[in-house]
Amino acid sequence: MVLINLTGIQPTGFTLLAEGAQPKEGENVAVTVERLLAEDSVFFETAGGIGAVITTDTPYAELDAIADKLAFVVIEFPAFGDGRGFSLAVRLRKDFGFKGEIRAIGPVIPDQALFLLRAGFDTVDVTDERKAAFEAALSRFPGFYQSDFGGQTSIAHARHTAGHTIEGHREAS
Secondary structure (H helix, E strand, O other): OEEEEOOOOOOOEEEEEEOOOOOOOOOOOOEEHHHHHHHOHHHHHHHHOOOEEEEEEOHHHHHHHOOHOEEEEEOOOOOOOOOHHHHHHHHHHHHHHOOEEEEEOOOOOHHHHHHHHHHOOOOEEEEEHHHHHHHHHHHHHHHHHHOOOOOOOOOHHHHHHOOOOOEEEEOOO
């Protein structure tokens, strides 16, 4: 597996903490949402950065209680056709204002690279064989007709606000 950086941020190195194990002082760890909801304040004080491993069937409401305590999030896609991970990333960014790293793991495909980026993912774990295809896919389209999670101006909006010249006259915006 190789980590593809979609946004240029510094990826978080972390340990996937085994069930029942405790983090070492200052260690970056990732655990399930269920565990984070059950942990006491000592857990959060001991670990360095804490991340949640989120499956696509994680109830969105559960993230509200922990989003502000997280340094990073790992969203696990069970299949490339399961789009719930994209929705979770967008909701983390928009509803909770999450600024930390969001990483995709699981069987995502190169055709989804730009969708991952536009949904708010920063990094994605892919197989070595797919690395070149993911990197190529990231530069495939320079603009989009839809806005993204961060409000990037779409081509349509840019054209509308710029106005158009028709037979020497500027159209009203």
